[in-house]
Ligand SMILES: [Zn+2]
Ligand SMILES: [Zn+2]
Ligand SMILES: [Zn+2]
């Protein structure tokens with residue numbers, strides 16, 4: 001008799017990551033093939049369930065429709081910002097107080113370091129800068145986004161560059177209520193071309209553009225929110241492997257796979273308000289850099305080949321291995337499953 005018969009079928013065919021159950025083993029194998037579960041997914045600190053995003057983890061822990069056992073424990077000793085579960089309600093209070101940040105308002109003081117921070121870095125890994133723009137409107141109806149202000153900061157939230165930009169075509173709407181930009185601020189501002197050159201210099205950091213490779217050399221990692229749009233408006237190109245975008249990072253996206261606003265992410269994961277009234281791009285730089293730093297510092301198991309796209313992992317769920325895969329336990333299948341996105345924790349290795 002088949003020894004497998006002693007296990008209830010549903011228990012056997014339960015995904016070890018998301019706990020979904022399948023009637024047939026082959027369906028679990030198919031699920032593993034397309035799910036890209038990994039140690040890098042946001043995971044419930046109580047039951048160990050893997051989630052695709054922090055938002056779905058939040059739904060699991062807090063609601064709507066939480067898992068009751070996890071919700072009760074989380075309510076007692078979970079951090080509502082980073083969603084970690086602490087040892088006791090006491091350590092939860094200490095932790096959450098530190099986890100909640102407040103706006104960095106030291107804008108003026110931050111300028112004092114301008115220019116002398118070029119070789120600064122925190123911890124391991126390449127240097128990182130965050131960039132943000134504020135747009136004025138161009139075109140006949142003022143709806144065309146024109147970069148009119150740009151800021152770049154380092155890991156310590158020091159300003160490397162902060163400037164108004166004179167757009168190459170006329171501004172038809174200054175969007176003063178949110179940008180605070182007046183015509184006279186742009187009249188003698190740096191030209192787009194000058195700004196482009198400065199930004200390229202900050203990004204490449206002395207490395208020739210053609211030589212830029214992730215994980216080697218001096219080129220800097222670029223952090224931002226909606227960087228495609230910012231870089232397009234600045235007409236700056238940069239290697240996608242060097243870009244960390246909080247708008248497109250799967251763990252920070254909605255369960256529906258749509259993007260969250262930076263305002264929402266800052267409120268939910270850092271615990272403070274941004275973009276109230278007139279907006280300074282420095283504030284956006286700080287928020288994206290903090291989100292990046294927090295996610296980069298996650299302690300995930302170190303794997304030799306962390307990505308599903310790494311050639312070594314390419315055949316892990318190949319169809320010719322079907323029989324072999326069906327002989328594995330759900331845990332064994334999870335152990336060979338790899339992420340389909342680059343987890344930012346890998347930047348610190
Ligand atoms: Zn699953
Ligand atoms: Zn990771
Ligand atoms: Zn749970």
Ligand SMILES: [Zn+2]
Pocket residue numbers: 079080081082083084095096099
């Ligand atoms: Zn926390």
